[in-house]
Amino acid sequence: MDKKTYDNGPDFSFVEQKVREVQTTIENAVKTSNYQELNESITRMVNNTLKQYQKEHPGTTVNHKKTEADISGQKKQVQETHPELYGNTGGEKVKDILLIVFGGILSGSMALGLLTVQILQAVMGHGGISSTAVTLIGTLAGLGMISGGCRGLGRLKRFKKYIKILGNKTYCNFEQLAGAVGRNVKFVKKDVHYMIQKGWFLEGNTDQKETCLITSSETYRQYTQTQSALEQRTQEELKKRQKTTEQQTHISPQVQEVLNKGEAYIRKIHASNDAIPGEEISAKIDRMEQIVEQIFQRAEEHPEIIPDLKKLMDYYLPMTVKLLDAYEDMDRQPIQGETIKASKKEIEDTLDTLNEAFTKLLDSVFQDTAWDVSSDISVLHTILAQEGLTGNDFEQKQTDMK
Numbered sequence: 262m263d264k265k266t267y268d269n270g271p272d273f274s275f276v277e278q279k280v281r282e283v284q285t286t287i288e289n290a291v292k293t294s295n296y297q298e299l300n301e302s303i304t305r306m307v308n309n310t311l312k313q314y315q316k317e318h319p320g321t322t323v324n325h326k327k328t329e330a331d332i333s334g335q336k337k338q339v340q341e342t343h344p345e346l347y348g349n350t351g352g353e354k355v356k357d358i359l360l361i362v363f364g365g366i367l368s369g370s371m372a373l374g375l376l377t378v379q380i381l382q383a384v385m386g387h388g389g390i391s392s393t394a395v396t397l398i399g400t401l402a403g404l405g406m407i408s409g410g411c412r413g414l415g416r417l418k419r420f421k422k423y424i425k426i427l428g429n430k431t432y433c434n435f436e437q438l439a440g441a442v443g444r445n446v447k448f449v450k451k452d453v454h455y456m457i458q459k460g461w462f463l464e465g466n467t468d469q470k471e472t473c474l475i476t477s478s479e480t481y482r483q484y485t486q487t488q489s490a491l492e493q494r495t496q497e498e499l500k501k502r503q504k505t506t507e508q509q510t511h512i513s514p515q516v517q518e519v520l521n522k523g524e525a526y527i528r529k530i531h532a533s534n535d536a537i538p539g540e541e542i543s544a545k546i547d548r549m550e551q552i553v554e555q556i557f558q559r560a561e562e563h564p565e566i567i568p569d570l571k572k573l574m575d576y577y578l579p580m581t582v583k584l585l586d587a588y589e590d591m592d593r594q595p596i597q598g599e600t601i602k603a604s605k606k607e608i609e610d611t612l613d614t615l616n617e618a619f620t621k622l623l624d625s626v627f628q629d630t631a632w633d634v635s636s637d638i639s640v641l642h643t644i645l646a647q648e649g650l651t652g653n654d655f656e657q658k659q660t661d662m663k
Contacts, residue, residue: 343431346476347424348460350417357417360410368403419444419452420461423474431477432484438474516564519574523557526578533585537592545612546585552619553578559626566626573622581615584608 419442426441427433439449450467453474457465464478469488475481512520527550534546560567588608591601 343427343429343476346431346463348463350420350461353413353459354417357410357413360406360413364403364406364408364410366403367406368400371397371399371403416452416455420456423453423456427474427476431480432473432475434473435471512561512564516560516567519567519570520557520561522574523553523560523578526582527554527557529582530585533582533589536589537585539592542588542609542612545609545616549581549612549616549619552616552623556619556623556626559623563626569626570622573619577615577618581612584611 422441423433423438426437435446435449435453438453439446442449444452450471453462453465453467456462462474462476464476464481466475466478466481467473468475468484475484530546530550530553534543534550537543537546556570556573560570585608588605591605594601
């Protein structure tokens with residue numbers, strides 16, 4: 262195994278050489294008071310150092326010495342976390358470390374230069390205003406590099422936490438990710454979008470409402486298909502509701518008034534059923550509610566039968582509601598005397614009569630359909646008889662064929 266990259270960690274000897282070059286550059290700038298290209302020179306050195314590291318350590322990250330158990334555990338973890346979905350961030354880590362190192366050197370040297378300039382001003386009493394400004398700017402630039410490197414390392418640390426939370430899943434909501442790194446959801450969304458843009462999540466996407474991170478193209482494809490199916494179903498339901506609304510708008514005001522009254526009677530019957538605890542009478546009221554509901558459903562589909570419901574609307578249903586109200590009132594009495602019991606029994610018997618009447622009315626509103634069915638059956642029997650395919654005729658035809 263390569264000792265440079267595994268046994269003792271990455272070899273930063275070339276970095277030390279670059280650090281010495283930076284020190285020399287800074288010292289020359291301080292001696293000559295020429296700071297114009299100092300920041301560009303250091304930035305150029307950082308990029309060159311990073312390129313050299315990536316060239317000498319292709320595809321590697323900073324590793325520590327591992328035992329066989331550690332390596333086995335790491336392989337298991339890699340298998341569980343879908344490594345093929347995540348980019349290599351080793352170069353980013355080195356870059357951030359170099360930013361901190363060079364930023365520290367720059368800010369330290371510039372701070373020293375600033376102190377030197379201040380001493381010269383105090384001793385000699387002249388010059389140094391421009392030098393003071395340049396060294397101050399250099400110090401701030403160095404601190405900026407340190408801050409940038411620290412932010413980068415922090416982002417890399419959060420990236421590892423995101424991967425850990427994802428585990429063997431290829432999706433995770435932003436609230437869970439935010440909880441893992443101790444940041445708010447808005448911050449994590451911005452953080453993840455940056456990582457997707459940088460290629461850390463190789464197949465990264467977010468859902469339509471940005472509530473979830475999806476790390477796999479296959480999972481994202483399944484999500485988009487499901488979303489499309491849901492939108493299609495929503496559109497179909499919307500069209501269905503619009504069609505129902507259009508049908509309702511075609512109903513005349515008189516018909517709609519009858520249907521609304523019928524719905525009110527059905528609700529009242531249902532409420533009475535809930536209020537009356539007796540099982541026997543409750544069964545009768547429940548049957549009544551079903552029959553009346555079917556009658557008005559038929560009336561909505563065939564408004565031409567509404568004139569046939571005049572007695573139902575003007576007499577039967579109002580009387581039914583009145584009887585149920587009276588039964589409720591008597592049933593609430595704490596003492597059930599003979600008179601109350603007799604009255605309740607009479608109402609229960611009357612409900613049987615009303616149910617029988619409502620059933621006949623329901624049959625009558627379906628009479629036209631029954632006639633159509635009877636006619637179709639009669640014609641069918643006639644055709645079957647003509648073809649010799651019914652009863653004895655069919656048996657006789659089979660005998661003749663033999």
